[in-house]
Structures are given as structure tokens and as C-alpha cells.
Amino acid sequence: MPSNLSAADARAQLAQLITAEAVVHEHVTLASGIEADYYLDLRRVSLDARSAPLIGAVMLDLLEQNGFAGRFQSVGGLTMGADPVGTAIMHQSVARGTPVDAFVVRKTEKTHGLSKRVEGPDVNGRKVVAVEDTSTTGGSVLTAVEALRAAGADVVAVAVIVDRDTGAKERVEAEGLPYLAAFSLSDLGLA
Numbered sequence: 001m002p003s004n005l006s007a008a009d010a011r012a013q014l015a016q017l018i019t020a021e022a023v024v025h026e027h028v029t030l031a032s033g034i035e036a037d038y039y040l041d042l043r044r045v046s047l048d049a050r051s052a053p054l055i056g057a058v059m060l061d062l063l064e065q066n067g068f069a070g071r072f073q074s075v076g077g078l079t080m081g082a083d084p085v086g087t088a089i090m091h092q093s094v095a096r097g098t099p100v101d102a103f104v105v106r107k108t109e110k111t112h113g114l115s116k117r118v119e120g121p122d123v124n125g126r127k128v129v130a131v132e133d134t135s136t137t138g139g140s141v142l143t144a145v146e147a148l149r150a151a152g153a154d155v156v157a158v159a160v161i162v163d164r165d166t167g168a169k170e171r172v173e174a175e176g177l178p179y180l181a182a183f184s185l186s187d188l189g190l191a
């Protein structure tokens with residue numbers, strides 16, 4: 001990503017790539033069991049060399065614009081959709097001279113080795129942001145929040161790339177957490 005790209009240009013380019021690469025108009029069953037007539041395959045952008053750096057920039061901008069600059073030390077979420085989002089933010093934070101670490105929350109605790117649920121630099125006592133590629137019910141990100149709290153982290157916010165506008169915001173806010181989304185459905189021409 002060119003270092004002189006403005007925040008608005010990064011956001012516009014990312015929206016264009018999501019629309020072109022990740023929106024699949026197909027009948028699908030979602031993680032929650034809900035049926036839908038489109039799917040956001042955001043792994044197609046979070047693992048794409050053109051868009052991954054834009055994700056880091058747009059998500060850091062979102063956090064900064066909402067007052068979280070310097071207020072968290074680590075970022076990540078429930079594997080696997082969240083994993084490239086957390087690492088994109090980490091790499092962009094390093095590029096900006098304000099480094100934050102990343103973590104991965106396993107779906108279940110590892111049954112050998114150190115038996116960890118949250119991988120990466122220890123989150124105990126740290127302020128963290130829980131991220132997602134997309135949220136539908138918010139169930140996945142709240143699973144991550146629960147695991148992070150159990151590991152001693154102070155979760156300060158939830159941030160997602162795309163909000164599907166199907167209840168995640170309300171569920172996350174009911175947990176007392178700010179819910180930030182870089183793109184709404186209308187930003188992507190889906191509403």
C-alpha cells in the first residue's frame with residue numbers, strides 16, 4: 001500500500017475490493033444457522049496481498065477515529081476469520097510507529113503443549129480489541145471476548161470490517177462494549 005494513500009482513498013479502495021472479490025450472491029447457511037441469500041467471503045480480501053494492507057490501515061483508522069489510539073496493546077479474535085484481520089492491524093501499527101501485538105483465540109483450548117486458548121504474547125492484564133472479518137449475530141466475537149476475559153485481558157472494544165446489520169451491534173453493546181464497523185451494508189451496495 002502506498003504510504004501516501006489517504007484514509008479516504010484506502011477506505012474507497014478496500015470497499016471496491018470487497019465488493020469485487022468477497023460478495024457472493026448465493027443461498028447459504030451461516031455460522032449461526034441463519035439462512036441468507038448472500039455471503040461475505042472476506043478471507044478472499046484479508047488474505048489478498050492487495051487488500052490485506054488496506055484492512056490494516058482502515059481498521060486502525062476506525063479505531064483512531066473512535067478514540068482508541070494508544071488505548072490498546074493487542075488485537076485479534078476467534079480463529080480463523082479474525083486472524084488475518086488482527087495481523088493486518090499489527091503490521092500497519094508497526095508501519096505507523098505505534099506497534100500493537102496480535103493474538104489468536106482458539107475455538108477450543110489446546111489439549112496438549114501449554115493448553116492455551118489464547119495464542120500470542122500474553123494478554124493477561126492488557127487492554128485488547130476483539131476483531132472480526134464480519135459479524136452476523138456477534139456470537140463468534142463474543143466467544144472471543146469471553147475467552148479473552150478468562151485469560152485476564154481487558155477488552156476495550158469490538159471492531160469488525162463489515163457489519164451485516166443482523167443484531168451483532170446490539171449484542172456486543174449489551175455486553176458493555178463499543179461496537180465499531182468499518183463498512184455497513186449500504187457502504188457496499190448491499191442494502
Ligand SMILES: O=P(O)(O)OC[C@H]1O[C@H](OP(=O)(O)OP(=O)(O)O)[C@H](O)[C@@H]1O
Binds near residue numbers: 081138
Ligand atoms: O457473528 P456470527 O453469527 O458469529 O457470524 C460471523 C462469524 O462467521 C464467520 O466465521 P465461521 O464461523 O464461518 O468460521 P471461520 O472463521 O472458522 O471460517 C465469520 O468469520 C465470523 O467469525
Ligand SMILES: O=C(O)c1cc(=O)[nH]c(=O)[nH]1
Binds near residue numbers: 039
Ligand atoms: O454469519 C456467518 O457465518 C458469515 C456471514 C458472512 O457473510 N461471511 C462469513 O464469513 N460468515
